Amino acid sequence: MAKQIMVPCQLSTAGFSRRTLGARRIVGATDPKPLTSTIVRDDEAQLVSAAKAGDVSAFEELVNRYERKIFRLGMNITQNREDAEDVMQDAFLKSYLNLDRFQGESRFYTWLVRIAVNEALMKLRKRRPKQVSLDEPLTEEDDSLFREIEDWGPSPEQRFAQTELNEILTQVIGDLEPIFRVVFLLRDVEGISTEETAQIVGISVAAVKSRLLRARLKLRQKLNKYFRGSESH
Amino acid sequence: MNCKKVILELTSYLDGVLDASVRIDLEEHLGRCTDCRLVVDTTRKTIQIFCNSEPVPLPDEVRKRLHTALLERFRRNSKTI
Numbered sequence A: 001m002a003k004q005i006m007v008p009c010q011l012s013t014a015g016f017s018r019r020t021l022g023a024r025r026i027v028g029a030t031d032p033k034p035l036t037s038t039i040v041r042d043d044e045a046q047l048v049s050a051a052k053a054g055d056v057s058a059f060e061e062l063v064n065r066y067e068r069k070i071f072r073l074g075m076n077i078t079q080n081r082e083d084a085e086d087v088m089q090d091a092f093l094k095s096y097l098n099l100d101r102f103q104g105e106s107r108f109y110t111w112l113v114r115i116a117v118n119e120a121l122m123k124l125r126k127r128r129p130k131q132v133s134l135d136e137p138l139t140e141e142d143d144s145l146f147r148e149i150e151d152w153g154p155s156p157e158q159r160f161a162q163t164e165l166n167e168i169l170t171q172v173i174g175d176l177e178p179i180f181r182v183v184f185l186l187r188d189v190e191g192i193s194t195e196e197t198a199q200i201v202g203i204s205v206a207a208v209k210s211r212l213l214r215a216r217l218k219l220r221q222k223l224n225k226y227f228r229g230s231e232s233h
Numbered sequence B: 001m002n003c004k005k006v007i008l009e010l011t012s013y014l015d016g017v018l019d020a021s022v023r024i025d026l027e028e029h030l031g032r033c034t035d036c037r038l039v040v041d042t043t044r045k046t047i048q049i050f051c052n053s054e055p056v057p058l059p060d061e062v063r064k065r066l067h068t069a070l071l072e073r074f075r076r077n078s079k080t081i
Helices: A042-050 A054-078 A081-097 A108-127 A140-146 A162-174 A178-189 A193-203 A205-227 B003-007 B010-015 B020-032 B034-052 B058-081
Strands: A016-018 A023-026
Touching: A042 A108, A054 A081, A054 A178, A054 B058, A081 A108, A081 A162, A081 B003, A081 B058, A108 A178, A108 A193, A162 A178, A162 A205, A162 B034, A178 A193, A178 A205, A178 B034, A193 A205, A205 B003, A205 B010, A205 B034, B003 B010, B003 B020, B003 B034, B010 B034, B020 B034
Parallel strands: none
Antiparallel strands: A016 A023
16 A cells, blocks of 8 residues: 655644644754645556546545544534535546546645635635735734744643644634635645745745745744743743 | 845745755744744744644535536546547
């Protein structure tokens, strides 16, 4: 069976522990290296070819492989279970119906994520049409993101029960504007490379980097009220 | 390096794609600037906390509906061939 390497979180941080889909791994204290998306198993292209030739079991294997990730992405973008289910169904159905148009310029997974992101954004546009343009100019001053500089202590999340922490994270990611939320989710939660994120969202690599910086700083600021001073608890 | 430059390079630094010489300058700055050190540390923790969060489960009934919809589509496609 082909080996699957999953790197959903691409921090380059010496020696800290992190979980990736239930497995705990230690990031070594090595020099930072350029990052690429390595979510996709190396037999994906073969499955896509077989599915294009009419092998429905090959397509089902692709669905089994990515359904959880696409549902999670839909949930994280739309913040709504029914919408996330629609996003997942539509993404897989559209990718199946349009397989002939998929020319393999990108990975199938990247293409699938692009369809899912578009579906999710359409859901958001229906709910809040004024908030969802990915081309929206960035007007907020960077300086406002550095007003709260406080120590969180070594493991601030441990102050909260898992359920409570999940609610906090859902709340803060939901409060983030879609233009920042999508880039953060693709890069930092789904582990998709900067270049692929640019391709999926339809913006430049420089714009991805800029939005990712803003997204990270905004989330940091939002989490600050929960985690500040946690070393004293 | 000054504080503003640290923030501009923050994402590349956390992603490990910063040129070695710039990284050394940045880390020298972090060694003497508490505010920047805290911003870098808490931003890193922000990403780490999201990475470590529990994955959203895919409910069985949702998965079942997906596969039912796909099977229906496969059937319709095979009839039209």
